[in-house]
Amino acid sequence: MPPFSILHVCMGNICRSPMAERLLVVAARDLVGDKADELLLVHSTGTGRWHVGDRMDPSAARQVRARGGDPDTFRARQLAAEHIEASDLILTATGEQYEFVLGLDPAAADRTFVLGQFGRLLPRVDLSALPAAAPTPDSVYARGVALVSAAAAVRGGQEPLVGDDLDDPWGRGHAYFGRVADEIEETVRPLAAALLGV
Template sequence: MAPFTVLHVCMGNICRSPMAERLLALAVTEQAGPVGADLVLSHSAGTGGWHEGEEMNPPAARQVRSRGGSPDDFSARKLRAEHIEAADLILTATADQYDYVVALRPDAADRTFVLGEFGRLLPGVDPSTLPPADRTPDAVYTRGVALVAAVAAARNGEPAQAKDDLDDPWGRGDQVFARVADEIQSTVHPLTAVLLPPLP
């Protein structure tokens, strides 16, 4: 079975979504050890293709590196329908990007969230109602799909709130990039903690 796949989406795919991609990958490795990369696939794309093929924006890369992750071998790409189709969870930086994803693939609405919205709704899910946690691909996939469905149910059709959006830090200082990275981690850490059992 394929790993549980999380797709992060922002505008240009050089700042917010790459940070989210690599900070989730880092959290998974910290929670599950080296096997984490086989359990959760974290990747990203942008709604626009202006930066296709570029490296992560340097201030974004600094944030990832300073937190223990790696920005190496990153290459920006434009979001395509097949990326959405293959994802089990889509996390967008803003509500506008949520709308873009759902316009491309209406069937993805129940597995697409603004990142801050997902983080806000996640505590309302009782982990004991999910399939058992284990560090195997099948277990993580099954638990992840159930978790996404539970968060979608908690959303109850309500739109995301303005405070759920991540600010666009492009062209701004390291302090803004650090705040955005903190906000990303405030969602990806709890997500990882629910999805995967801790190392013994």
């Protein structure tokens, strides 16, 4: 069984989604060390093709590095249907990108959320009802699939709220990027703990 796969999506894949990708990896490694790389597959893409092949925005990279992550191996990619199909949880930066994902693959609706929306829903999920956590790919996969299903059930038919969106920090200052990185961590750290049962 493959590792549980989380896809982060933003517009250009050089600011928000790569920060979310690498900060989720940091959160998971903080909990289980390098074992996290066997348990989770965390990746990101952008809806546009402007930056394909580019490195992370320098200000985004600075935030990732300051928080213990590695931005150096990152290269931007454009979202394609196969990325969605291969992902167990899809987290978009905004409601617009949420709609873009569903436009490519309507069947992904139950596993696609705006990042801030998922952060709001997560505290309402009964984690004790999920499959028991164990540091194996099979256990984390089963727990992750159940977590996504539970979050979708809690959401019901509720649409994302405007306040769920992550502001685009591109072209802004260091403090602006820091605030966006803080907002990302407010969701990815509880997500890592929920997935890994730590």
